[in-house]
Amino acid sequence: MGAPITHFFFESVKALAGNLSYLGGGLVLRRGDFLTEIERLIQETGARALYFNKDYEPDARARDARIAAFLEAKGIMVQGFKDQVLFEENEILTQAGSPYTVFTPYSRAWLARSIEIPLPTSYPTSFRLPENFSALENVFIPTTAELKLYHSRYDFLVTAGERSAHDALQMFLKEAAGAYQDQRNFPSIKGTSMLSAFLRAGNISIREVYHQAVKAKNSLTPEQAKQVDVFISELIWRDFYFQVLYHFPFVINQDFKTSSREIAWRNAPEELLAWKEGRTGYPIVDAAMRQLLKHGWMHNRLRMITAMFLTKHLLIHWKEGERFFAHHLIDFDLAANNGGWQWSASTGTDAQPYFRIFNPFEQSRQFDPKGDFIRKFIPELANVPLRFLHKPWEMPTEVQIASACLIGKDYPAPIVEHRYARERALAAFGASGK
Ligand SMILES: Cc1cc2nc3c(=O)[nH]c(=O)nc-3n(C[C@H](O)[C@H](O)[C@H](O)COP(=O)(O)OP(=O)(O)OC[C@H]3O[C@@H](n4cnc5c(N)ncnc54)[C@H](O)[C@@H]3O)c2cc1C
CATH class of the missing domain: 1.10.579.10 (DNA Cyclobutane Dipyrimidine Photolyase, subunit A, domain 3)
Structure with missing residues (x-):
């Protein structure tokens, strides 16, 4: 990973820590061997379960499987959740039960199930933190310079954090979504959502983007609403490539064909x-x-x-x-x-x-x-x-x-x-x- 995305991730974590503390919660950050640090944290807090959002990249899956096996052997419950995508892993398969490798039928099957997409959950209003929370070791987020990754040469178009992500979504829905199909191919026009970095770093829920887009169609003409469908189709491409990577991880190193x-x-x-x-x-x-x-x-x-x-x-x-x-x-x-x-x-x-x-x-x-x-x-x-x-x-x-x-x-x-x-x-x- 290069400097831009690393910087964006670090800024996102900072924004998350700020939001959690505003709501009365908190974030503990650790650096080091992940098994050692997770085990330490569990001992320090007396946690009995680990909940996490799934990551579909092969290395991340291997890491998460190691953590799960390690903790389950110690009697800790481990549960992963779908969060990054709208439909995951084996949710959209052909009638023969195999993964799709062609977009159009995948998209058709996806749309047929879109009614099942849950609304995003609302914000928690309170947190129950362990009593020793403030005494827990909490490391600083490294700077990109510390990692010898220099982001300052770039003039980024987006700023990390939930607020910016929501602003970007609202601005897109208000100003560009109804003309998305007409404008999205012209680089001199701000015709697309600019949500990709926010989605990548988890600054906004993909369920929120989907449901807000569907809702926005209600206040548009039928012709404009069709243009929003083209935007939704891009969200389907996103899911499509996630499931390609999940089922055919060899594509990282090799041609699919x-x-x-x-x-x-x-x-x-x-x-x-x-x-x-x-x-x-x-x-x-x-x-x-x-x-x-x-x-x-x-x-x-x-x-x-x-x-x-x-x-x-x-x-x-x-x-x-x-x-x-x-x-x-x-x-x-x-x-x-x-x-x-x-x-x-x-x-x-x-x-x-x-x-x-x-x-x-x-x-x-x-x-x-x-x-x-x-x-x-x-x-x-x-x-x-x-x-x-x-x-x-x-x-x-x-x-x-x-x-x-x-x-x-x-x-x-x-x-x-x-x-x-x-x-x-x-x-x-x-x-x-x-
Ligand atoms: C060679 C190549 C490399 C790409 N690399 C990336 C990448 O590293 N990260 C990335 O997020 N996208 C990548 N894309 C897809 C696409 O170019 C970007 O998602 C899009 O330009 C982001 O701008 P936007 O948020 O304004 O998109 P919008 O047009 O507003 O689309 C909305 C969202 O849909 C998703 N999306 C849109 N198009 C695609 C697509 N073709 N495939 C998968 N998801 C899509 C993105 O999450 C995007 O934010 C790549 C495309 C190509 C052709």
């Missing part, structure tokens, strides 16, 4: 670096990567464009991009990130077919038609006329001079030619037996 495992990925460190630094010569790709480096967040349409560019145009393994996103995203989530990367690389469950390769120029023209997003993140292109903005390499020399943007000097020439890259990717995927 066996047919793509033989692709001859390129080892091209300089091109990889140019992609990471936003220097590919494709403005929409570069602006997107610079958004990630600046804010620790990237718009969903751009995540797809940049991921497909890396895996198809540069033919570089999705794991390189996945790792880079994990390092910089404030909302890094193993299930969604892996799912998004394997979707874009055409190696995953219900992935984009390998022959559908986004044309970065067309994507740019379609989703940043006025070039506002590109100009915001690529100042070198600020004066380039709109007709060349998506393809600056086509600018005649006199226009380059007039725009103070010499291609190859002020802004790079394209790292690879689109048609050539497309043919190369098709050949590589074709040869791997797809």
Whole structure:
């Protein structure tokens, strides 16, 4: 995990501690070997049970299973709860009892059961703390600097904590939800909820997001309500990828599809670096990567464009991009990130077919038609006329001079030619037996 999400987690824990103490409760933080510390805490407090919210990542599941076995052997009751998702593990299965690997039927089955989604529980009004609570050892939350993770280079778009999460949800429902489908693909518009980091760090309940979205439909026109359904569909994608990770944990290291495992990925460190630094010569790709480096967040349409560019145009393994996103995203989530990367690389469950390769120029023209997003993140292109903005390499020399943007000097020439890259990717995927 990188600095942005680590910082966001630490800030979330601080906010949680503040909220608990406001309600008369408290939080005990410990550092060290988890079995030793949990056992110590149980001895110190006389606790007879451990309740926890489930985490579906393979390492976390292994950790929680170890804790459960350790405590149960000592007669302590251990109980895990579903909290992170709306439907978990084996709740949505095919009629044959196997996990879904295609989104549409999964989504249909999910929606058929959506009536069962419980309302979020209300806040506790009182706490019964152990008498020695204030004497319990309580460590400080480490700073990211202590962990040699530096978050101050980013200008984050979200602040951790329940209050910010609720504000973000309310603002989205009031101002953007009714036009979500129309606006969500345009990175220069604030058309999405910006809830991903809050959901990731548990600052807001997914049940609350779901029920508030359903409720918001009542005060919208039927056309607007349909747009909210598209938002709900994204929440279903979130559950979908959680269950993919749960049932097929090997996707962390391997393509989901066996047919793509033989692709001859390129080892091209300089091109990889140019992609990471936003220097590919494709403005929409570069602006997107610079958004990630600046804010620790990237718009969903751009995540797809940049991921497909890396895996198809540069033919570089999705794991390189996945790792880079994990390092910089404030909302890094193993299930969604892996799912998004394997979707874009055409190696995953219900992935984009390998022959559908986004044309970065067309994507740019379609989703940043006025070039506002590109100009915001690529100042070198600020004066380039709109007709060349998506393809600056086509600018005649006199226009380059007039725009103070010499291609190859002020802004790079394209790292690879689109048609050539497309043919190369098709050949590589074709040869791997797809
Ligand atoms: C290559 C790639 C990598 C990604 N990595 C992550 C990641 O590490 N963490 C992450 O939360 N999302 C990831 N996504 C999904 C998506 O891009 C983000 O969830 C979204 O951009 C967050 O912005 P938002 O909260 O405004 O989304 P909204 O459009 O408002 O969506 C609402 C919520 O639905 C969920 N969601 C939306 N789209 C997806 C999706 N495609 N898959 C799973 N859940 C989704 C998120 O929790 C999001 O907050 C990735 C997508 C791609 C293509």
